[in-house]
Amino acid sequence: MDHLTITRPDDWHLHLRDGDALRAVLPYTARRFARAIVMPNLKPPVTTVADAASYRDRIVDALPEDLRRERTFVPLMTLYLTDATSPDEIRRAKESGFVHGVKLYPAGATTNSAAGVTNLRHCWPTLETMQSVGMPLLVHGEVTDAGVDLFDRERVFIDEQLIPLRAAFPSLRIVFEHITTREAAHYVTDCCGRERTLAATITAHHLLYNRNALFHGGLRPHWYCLPVLKREPHRQALVEAATSGRPCFFLGTDSAPHARRAKESACCGAGAFTAFHAMELYAEAFERAGRLDRLEAFASFHGPDFYGLARNEDRIVLERSSWTVPASVAFGDDELVPLDAGSTLRWRVVD
Numbered sequence: 050m051d052h053l054t055i056t057r058p059d060d061w062h063l064h065l066r067d068g069d070a071l072r073a074v075l076p077y078t079a080r081r082f083a084r085a086i087v088m089p090n091l092k093p094p095v096t097t098v099a100d101a102a103s104y105r106d107r108i109v110d111a112l113p114e115d116l117r118r119e120r121t122f123v124p125l126m127t128l129y130l131t132d133a134t135s136p137d138e139i140r141r142a143k144e145s146g147f148v149h150g151v152k153l154y155p156a157g158a159t160t161n162s163a164a165g166v167t168n169l170r171h172c173w174p175t176l177e178t179m180q181s182v183g184m185p186l187l188v189h190g191e192v193t194d195a196g197v198d199l200f201d202r203e204r205v206f207i208d209e210q211l212i213p214l215r216a217a218f219p220s221l222r223i224v225f226e227h228i229t230t231r232e233a234a235h236y237v238t239d240c241c242g243r244e245r246t247l248a249a250t251i252t253a254h255h256l257l258y259n260r261n262a263l264f265h266g267g268l269r270p271h272w273y274c275l276p277v278l279k280r281e282p283h284r285q286a287l288v289e290a291a292t293s294g295r296p297c298f299f300l301g302t303d304s305a306p307h308a309r310r311a312k313e314s315a316c317c318g319a320g321a322f323t324a325f326h327a328m329e330l331y332a333e334a335f336e337r338a339g340r341l342d343r344l345e346a347f348a349s350f351h352g353p354d355f356y357g358l359a360r361n362e363d364r365i366v367l368e369r370s371s372w373t374v375p376a377s378v379a380f381g382d383d384e385l386v387p388l389d390a391g392s393t394l395r396w397r398v399v400d
């Protein structure tokens with residue numbers, strides 16, 4: 050098979066940033082994906098429907114002229130949950146029609162999460178409203194307790210936060226974002242058959258690489274993201290979940306651009322830039338698993354089905370043709386390093 054034609058995919062977890070950075074990275078996503086769930090962790094964060102409306106306008110303005118004219122890319126906006134998010138804001142979000150989720154960042158868990166939730170108990174009435182109006186909660190699932198080993202934070206989150214949360218709000222729709230562990234894959238799989246309230250996104254990098262990539266021949270900042278890459282058995286469990294055909298798993302790149310200078314520093318921020326070659330990376334992962342036939346459902350069907358949106362109607366074509374991931378791409382007066390720069394990939398999207 051030399052060509053793979055699939056329904057145009059969507060990215061259910063993406064960081065687009067703002068200003069010049071937004072203009073630099075948006076075309077990579079907008080030329081391939083029809084829609085993207087846009088993360089709200091700007092500085093300051095997108096906490097209100099009014100903020101989300103103006104951020105959406107800035108995204109549309111930043112589209113290259115041809116895409117703006119054709120209206121082919123639709124940003125799906127999210128709100129950043131804080132201890133102070135009100136039930137009224139949730140109702141406004143639902144009525145807006147353009148806010149599709151509310152993101153839980155435990156305070157201190159990751160990039161720009163300082164304004165996040167300090168204790169989920171503070172959000173109880175807000176979560177109640179989300180459950181009743183049908184507004185999904187998108188979860189960065191890691192505990193922030195300094196006493197918990199960084200590599201265990203997702204696993205501990207399931208027991209300490211997610212299970213009690215789902216018991217308290219059984220019909221709240223939850224997306225467990227960018228899962229990285231066998232425990233998360235198994236937990237979501239167990240819930241998948243019975244209800245349709247829990248789903249998970251999986252990144253291409255967590256499907257392709259394990260934590261050795263962070264230390265290969267030295268310390269590799271471009272591989273540092275959160276949740277951090279895990280051991281090989283976890284990667285294998287994620288591949289098994291993503292390629293299982295189960296509707297509770299779908300594509301979310303978590304592409305998170307950080308300028309090269311900031312990445313290659315004594316204290317580098319978390320985030321892997323994959324928007325440049327996202328579909329190629331996913332195709333690589335599915336092909337290695339012998340499951341290219343299941344890429345389309347993962348990339349293009351399960352996400353819209355969970356969010357209650359229509360599937361896309363047009364298609365994209367991937368062709369089997371080897372190419373080398375470039376060392377960097379332009380990013381204002383700096384550069385961005387695509388993940389696994391210099392490596393050879395076997396598939397490429399035909400423009």
Ligand code: DOR
Nearest residue numbers: 159160274275305319320
């Ligand atoms: O690696 C990450 N980068 N994980 C996150 O949760 C946030 C993201 C970012 O915004 O850079």
Ligand code: ZN
Nearest residue numbers: 062064088303
């Ligand atoms: Zn993210």
